[in-house]
Amino acid sequence: MNPGDHGTIEIFTKLKGNLLFDENNDMILNICRINNSENKSEFRLTTPVVSGLWINKTADRETVYTGEDIIYTIKYGYAGSDLVGDVYITDYLPKGVEPAFQEEEYTYSSSRSVRLVLNKDNILRWEAGDLSPGENGTIVFAVHVSKRRMDFAEASSVTGDGYTYVRKFLSTAEETPSLTNRVTISGTYYEDQSEIPLPPVSASASVSVIGAAGTVVRTTEHGSGHYEEDERTTLKLENRSITLKKEIFAKHVNTSFSLPNNRSVKFESPWSDRTEADNRVLGDVLTENYLYTDTLRKNISLDVDMNQTVYKSESDFKNGMAQIRYKQHTLDLPRSQKIIKELGEEYSGSFRVMESIDSYGASTKYQKSALGKGFAASDLRPNPYQRSYEFGSGYYSSEEAAQSGFVVKDVKMLYAPSNETAGGRNLSYAVPWGEGMWTKDPKIGLVIGEGIRSATSVNKEAQMGRSFLSQLGDFNGTLELKMAMGTNPKNETHRVEQVFSGSFKTETALSVAVAPKHLRPHLWISKEAIMTDSETCLFLINVTNDGNKLLGPLNITDIMPDGLIFLNSSMRPEINGRIIRWTMPGLEIGKTQTIKLYTRVREDMGYPFVNSVSAEGRYLDQVAVASNFTRVDMGYYLPINPVSNFEMARPFGVFPERMLWGEWQPSPCFNMTSWTPSAYQMIEEYYDKLDKATVGYGSSPYEVP
Structure with a gap:
């Protein structure tokens, strides 16, 4: 700048609205500095904060x-x-x-x-x-x-011939969650x-x-030909409930209609039917889609609300395609959501499919029965640590069930090329059958898996848990069976690998379990009570299989005292008054199952009160029984030492045990040997005497002698 030069700089500022000031700091200090090659100067301006x-x-x-x-x-x-x-x-x-x-x-x-x-x-x-x-x-x-x-109800019944297009949308979601x-x-x-x-x-x-995300159900169906439909739909906004019960029969026939001025319109559309359910409260997404079918007969029921997603469907379709999808994801932001349960099925040809999914609390129960000819593919992931799948073309019969970490399936598959028609296009499938199951237990670094590929025939029964895999059957193809245990490949402690290529009959079981506390079927149960607020009590029921046999089915029964009201639980129960009962397909050796029971305490409830629970598990004709109870005082709980015992029971007559998924007889190699050294027999005799001496006194039989 030359001598005598000057300039002006204007700066407009705004005080941030979220700044806080106190009585000792209610001024804004602004400092301006100007420098040149010879000297520098500084100017300070203080401005009082008027708002405050x-x-x-x-x-x-x-x-x-x-x-x-x-x-x-x-x-x-x-x-x-x-x-x-x-x-x-x-x-x-x-x-x-x-x-x-x-x-x-x-x-x-x-x-x-x-x-x-x-x-x-x-x-x-x-x-x-x-x-x-x-x-x-x-x-x-x-x-x-x-x-x-707001309550909505609809009932409809339609029968006729021609072209049909029906679309419905039901939602209980709030505008702002x-x-x-x-x-x-x-x-x-x-x-x-x-x-x-x-x-x-x-x-x-x-x-x-809570629940503002709501539930959504969409349905769409269209096609030309003969059409019959009976439907019942309800919506209740109070508990975000939507129910759908629908029965359809549709057969494709080309139809044409005359229009004025010598015009006509012709419809040649095969039948399509799509049902979607989105339970945003629980994170369940379900889709059932039938495409390009010549004949479709379907009976579906759907119940979604704040506590459950229940889906049941029986369908029989010819010359068409079917897609069934189910996902359960975490309730995070959309970009952070993780899928924790997933199911995918595809059929192309003529099939009869019966499907059911029951999502309640933290538990999901799945059952499937499929029979038909064409192309079929199924991929079940009941949790992040298990998978069961099969795919191929030809003749297909499959029954599968999954619940609480147990997967059971019975499949029969025979390879044959399949030629189908969909949407006016010819589809050819020539895929040999593939089938597999694997399970992981990250706590002990265990991986067990089997896979059949390039098979012309497969006939097998299999059962899988978190730490075991058992199968019985025959196949013509290539079978790979692997088991590894260790935190990483360098630290493996166990490894089993088997490969069979050709035509074989197999009876194989792999199982890894901790050393049992009892060398006989035995259960241990404990219970903890937590008052989450002045009127809500959470009970944590822990059932442990500390014996040496896989127990199943397992029944847990809770008897609530008068004054407690059932709210919900982590598994779907059967409720009969004050008696709450849960049924599980089984409990593995050394594993613990936890059930969360939420109850409401009535205002007239007297303190302290006692809540008792019992568990019963079967192994062949033997029954293991355990019981416990907890005393709840005002504002805190006081657990009481449990009483656990074991009883043998033989039913009237000999008959095979039937689990939730049907008849199942595990191979002899699956069970632990009954032979024990004399030292173990002496220890077991000690526990037997201790059990008898402590029954009724509330002492624990697990003290080490």
């Missing part, structure tokens, strides 16, 4: 059910240096809530005097008067989350007999509405 108003808002909970109350706490104050007058606090209630009081009966908690001057159209406004420097206050009030009540409540504070600053309105300062609090 601050406000904060919190809610007493992060999630809420419709019909419940939310308590909001508003904290406000003034951190300036001069008096501020005409202070108003305005609260904007979100849609779907209302003040939990009558205006004339309104009461609130406040550290200083405020007056409610407006309560209209979900707007609350308090007059706080004047605020001196450093003065603050608190307002506490409650709102009620309204229940949206959370309630955001915003509050502002405003005031007036007086200077030299002038009034300067201060800009308002705001804060907000958000509470998620």
